[in-house]
Amino acid sequence: VIEQSVSTRNALNDILARQRIRASFAGDVQEARGVIRAGSPRVIIAEFRIPTMAAKKIVDSLRQQGRTIPVLVTTSQSGKTADLLVEKLGASGYLSKPLSAAQVASQLSTFLSAVH
Secondary structure (H helix, E strand, O other), rough: OEOOOOOHHHHHHHHHHOOOOOOOOEHHHHHHHHOOOOHHOOOEEEOOOOOOOOHHHHHHHHHHOOOOOOOEEEEEEOOOHHHHHHHHHHHOOEOOOOOOHHHHHHHHHHHHHHOO
16 A cells, blocks of 8 residues: 555555555655565555556556556545546555545455455
């Protein structure tokens, strides 16, 4: 999980822990790259914020390395706007903020079962 906001990281940590999903967290792209190199994540959740562009940087970095790890983007957008964002970034899907446990669990189960 790549998320600058401590409160959003904490919320995701609680949601993932309840689903018994083990996760690593990074506050920025540089830290995330280290976490990704150190392990083999099955799914990446990355924030979409204009200043950091974490999701875009991670998607581009994975492509350059030839890695095919699904990336879910967290965004305040939804519907067609979010669909266009995901397509433009080359991400696999999105999670709308404010995050809900049901939405996160549903999206992750889709990608984790496909990867597993």
